[in-house]
Amino acid sequence: xxxxxxxxxxxxxxxxxxxxxxxxxxxxxxxxxxxxxxxxxxxxxxxxxxxxxxxxxxxxxxxxxxxxxxxxxxxxxxxxxxxxxxxxxxxxxxxxxxxxxxxxxxxxxxxxxxxxxxxxxxxxxxxxxxxxxxxxxxxxxxxxxxxxxxxxxxxxxxxxxxxxxxxxxxxxxxxxxxxxxxxxxxxxxxxxxxxxxxxxxxxxxxxxxxxxxxxxxxxxxxxxxxxxxxxxxxxxxxxxxxxxxxxxxxxxxxxxxxxxxxxxxxxxxxxxxxxxxxxxxxxxxxxxxxxxxxxxxxxxxxxxxxxxxxxxxxxxxxxxxxxxxxxxxxxxxxxxxx
Amino acid sequence: xxxxxxxxxxxxxxxxxxxxxxxxxxxxxxxxxxxxxxxxxxxxxxxxxxxxxxxxxxxxxxxxxxxxxxxxxxxxxxxxxxxxxxxxxxxxxxxxxxxxxxxxxxxxxxxxxxxxxxxxxxxxxxxxxxxxxxxxxxxxxxxxxxxxxxxxxxxxxxxxxxxxxxxxxxxxxxxxxxxxxxxxxxxxxxxxxxxxxxxxxxxxxxxxxxxxxxxxxxxxxxxxxxxxxxxxxxxxxxxxxxxxxxxxxxxxxxxxx
Numbered sequence: 179x180x181x182x183x184x185x186x187x188x189x190x191x192x193x194x195x196x197x198x199x200x201x202x203x204x205x206x207x208x209x210x211x212x213x214x215x216x217x218x219x220x221x222x223x224x225x226x227x228x229x230x231x232x233x234x235x236x237x238x239x240x241x242x243x244x245x246x247x248x249x250x251x252x253x254x255x256x257x258x259x260x261x262x263x264x265x266x267x268x269x270x271x272x273x274x275x276x277x278x279x280x281x282x283x284x285x286x287x288x289x290x291x292x293x294x295x296x297x298x299x300x301x302x303x304x305x306x307x308x309x310x311x312x313x314x315x316x317x318x319x320x321x322x323x324x325x326x327x328x329x330x331x332x333x334x335x336x337x338x339x340x341x342x343x344x345x346x347x348x349x350x351x352x353x354x355x356x357x358x359x360x361x362x363x364x365x366x367x368x369x370x371x372x373x374x375x376x377x378x379x380x381x382x383x384x385x386x387x388x389x390x391x392x393x394x395x396x397x398x399x400x401x402x403x404x405x406x407x408x409x410x411x412x413x414x415x416x417x418x419x420x421x422x423x424x425x426x427x428x429x430x431x432x433x434x435x436x437x438x439x440x441x442x443x444x445x446x447x448x449x450x451x452x453x454x455x456x457x458x459x460x461x462x463x464x465x466x467x468x469x470x471x472x473x474x475x476x477x478x479x480x481x482x483x484x485x486x487x488x489x490x491x492x493x494x495x496x497x498x499x500x501x502x503x504x505x506x507x508x509x510x511x512x513x514x515x516x
Numbered sequence: 517x518x519x520x521x522x523x524x525x526x527x528x529x530x531x532x533x534x535x536x537x538x539x540x541x542x543x544x545x546x547x548x549x550x551x552x553x554x555x556x557x558x559x560x561x562x563x564x565x566x567x568x569x570x571x572x573x574x575x576x577x578x579x580x581x582x583x584x585x586x587x588x589x590x591x592x593x594x595x596x597x598x599x600x601x602x603x604x605x606x607x608x609x610x611x612x613x614x615x616x617x618x619x620x621x622x623x624x625x626x627x628x629x630x631x632x633x634x635x636x637x638x639x640x641x642x643x644x645x646x647x648x649x650x651x652x653x654x655x656x657x658x659x660x661x662x663x664x665x666x667x668x669x670x671x672x673x674x675x676x677x678x679x680x681x682x683x684x685x686x687x688x689x690x691x692x693x694x695x696x697x698x699x700x701x702x703x704x705x706x707x708x709x710x711x712x713x714x715x716x717x718x719x720x721x722x723x724x725x726x727x728x729x730x731x732x733x734x735x736x737x738x739x740x741x742x743x744x745x746x747x748x749x750x751x752x753x754x755x756x757x758x759x760x761x762x763x764x765x766x767x768x769x770x771x772x773x
Contacts, residue, residue: 272606393625400620402606410567410600411673412593412621456653457609 194461197454201468205254208475212253213246216482220246249369252377253478254471256369256433257443259384261470262391263429264444265451265462269398270422271329278430278444280333281423285340285347286317287434288365292347295360303375306364310435311380317343318427322420329405329419367438367493369478380432387428388467394421395460402459440493443473446500449507473499517544521566521596521677521708526575528561528732535561536732538575548703549710550723554753558732559712560601560681566710567598567679593621597670601681605654611665612650615641618672637672644668644698660691667698678702680711684718696722716753720744720767728752744768 214220220228220238227233228242263278271280279285290313291306299305321339325331351358400413408415430444447470448462455461477495484490519542528536535558543549543566551559564570566577568584576583584592597618605614618640619633641647644664649657654665663683670678680699684692692715700722703709713719719726720740727737730752736743749757749770762769 269606272604274607396620396623399617402609403614403617404600404604406569406600407598407603409569409589410593410596410598411617412588412590414589452608455608457606457613 194455194458194465198465198468201465201472205468205472205475208472208479209250209254212250212475212479213242215479216241216246248377249478250475251381252436253369253474255381255384256437256440257471257474258388258467259429259433259470260441260444261447261466261473262388262463263426263433264441264446265448265459265466266391266398266422266426266429267444268448269402269459269462270419270426271333272402272404273333274449275445276333277441278426279434279439279441280340281336281426281430282317282321282339282343283314283427283430284434284439284441285343286313286315287311287431288361288439289313289317289343289347291364292350292357292361295357296350296354307375307380307435310364311431314427314431314434318423318431322423326420332423364438366491367440368481368489368491369437369474370481370489370491375436377436380436383428383432387425387432390421390425391429391463391467392460394418394425395463398422398459402457438491438493440474440496442493442496442500443470446504447473449504517542517547519544520580522578523562523566523572524575524578526565526572526577528558528565528570528572530561530570534573534732539733540575541727541734541737543708543710544725545708546703546706547708547724548700548722549708549725549727550719551710551712551727551729552714552716552719552752553729553735557729557752559729561732562729563598563679563681563710563712567596568592569598590621593673593675595675596677596679597673597675599666599670599678599680599683601685603666605662607655609654610650611641611646611652611654611657611668612637614654614665615646615668615672618669618674621673636674640668640671640674643671643702659686660688660694663687663691663695664698667695671702676706677708677710680709682712682714685714692718716744716749717762717769720769721762721765740767744770 210225214222214225218241220242224238225242228239232243233239260278267276267278267280268274287310290309294305294309299309317339321332321335325335351361397413397418400408400411401415401418405415430441433440447466451462451465451469455465473496477499478492481490481492481495484495521543523539523541525538525540526536527534527538539562541562551562553559561570565572568577571585578584579587579595615637619636622633623629638647641650644667646661646664646668649661649665654662657665667683684695687695696718699709699711723740725737726740726743728735728743728748735752736748744759746757746759749755756773758771758773759768760771
């Protein structure tokens with residue numbers, strides 16, 4: 179028996195720390211690429227100059243400082259939020275198909291945006307952000323009020339409530355072409371242009387929720403064994419469940435509000451990591467926070483260069499990348515790995 | 517006979533459905549207690565109440581004369597370990613990881629994984645004979661191996677009490693006896709074992725204290741040799757039988773007519 183990171187039982191036999199290091203290196207590389215690549219390619223030397231020795235008259239420096247860097251940071255935050263949110267909801271529900279939006283977050287935000295647009299309130303990026311957050315929080319609060327007594331009831335309430343919200347929003351959009359137009363741009367899910375808004379609040383919220391997720395991960399280790407065993411291990415199941423739901427709502431809500439629905443990241447990343455983490459929730463959460471941003475940044479970079487005519491929304495690229503990967507995982511390890 | 521854990525005049529049930537009314541039971545310390553009875557007689561319900569998964573509508577479960585509902589959750593989890601009938605392992609988990617979860621009640625935000633935890637996990641895996649499986653995914657194990665892994669998990673909890681709900685169901689006969697021998701060994705090491713068992717003959721052979729239940733009440737309790745006779749089996753299981761001595765252990769053996 180050897181000593182290892184104190185956050186989880188030592189398993190010198192598995193390669194989790196090595197995976198973390200490789201992941202961090204890959205994240206760094208993806209970050210550099212996402213700052214350098216785009217409609218205007220920035221040489222690596224200029225990239226360094228923009229950070230170390232900023233020249234406001236240098237076009238490359240301006241691109242890096244004002245557009246690329248904020249967008250990269252946004253991509254990291256959104257990727258981490260979605261992947262960690264997915265890890266939390268899949269662990270809590272013991273359901274491999276759960277994604278962070280399942281509790282009503284996505285359709286709540288979509289509904290609020292639709293109603294907002296119909297009432298002429300969704301003009302600016304800031305008001306869109308506000309509407310998204312309000313919709314997510316209200317929808318999750320309602321779902322929680324109905325289903326808080328058991329996780330299964332929560333999921334059912336989330337799915338049912340999402341369906342209702344989706345139906346009503348669809349009705350509004352079909353009768354109002356103007357609303358449909360506004361909604362369309364949000365609904366594809368993209369980082370483009372979103373970096374120009376003041377993102378301090380959502381980014382701080384995501385950062386705080388990520389820390390909270392790491393703290394609660396150890397209690398989720400117990401919850402993952404089922405509620406009966408968790409109770410007899412001395413875990414406060416109701417409290418952990420509530421705290422986890424709040425974290426999922428903040429993570430998915432903030433990410434959806436700033437970038438639209440890109441929830442596929444939350445479905446696929448925890449899957450890719452589940453085998454590698456040999457069932458440890460703290461490691462699953464930690465590695466999700468690294469791999470989620472990698473997927474997000476790679477997808478966003480590809481989104482910028484895929485078409486000459488303009489950008490492909492990143493949500494489309496994540497689905498294109500993630501779908502085949504998911505199929506590969508199932509074929510390689512069998513459906514049991516889900 | 518000393519006893520720390522008791523049920524005192526408890527009424528147990530789920531919602532409006534009452535399973536047991538004013539049931540009392542003293543669990544003898546350091547003994548292997550087996551609870552037997554027909555399906556639906558309230559055995560599992562009693563066990564769930566003892567570990568506070570079910571709150572009695574009336575009466576109290578007490579540990580050292582204190583009601584268990586007044587104890588802190590982790591404090592109680594350091595006294596009583598419980599293995600439910602059909603626990604489900606999360607996807608991808610390895611044996612070592614699963615056994616490690618048993619240390620949860622010994623950890624806090626400040627005291628994370630300690631050498632003491634590692635020692636308890638290693639010891640539990642050796643006792644339950646699963647140390648060779650440490651790195652294997654639980655999903656790939658046979659039913660008998662898996663059950664021993666779960667036993668190792670509750671052993672790692674390092675509690676004076678071990679409660680098991682039908683731990684031998686779904687096991688073949690070899691693994692049934694292997695598991696019961698393991699529970700007897702744990703009793704010899706000083707733990708108090710309480711198990712719901714299906715097989716009355718196994719209960720007679722392995723248990724020091726037999727509790728026969730029917731319709732939510734205790735029909736008889738005591739050493740198997742003192743309480744098991746044809747009348748009791750007729751009363752509890754509604755089964756005419758002949759009682760003979762088990763040729764191996766000499767304990768009562770029920771042979772249906």
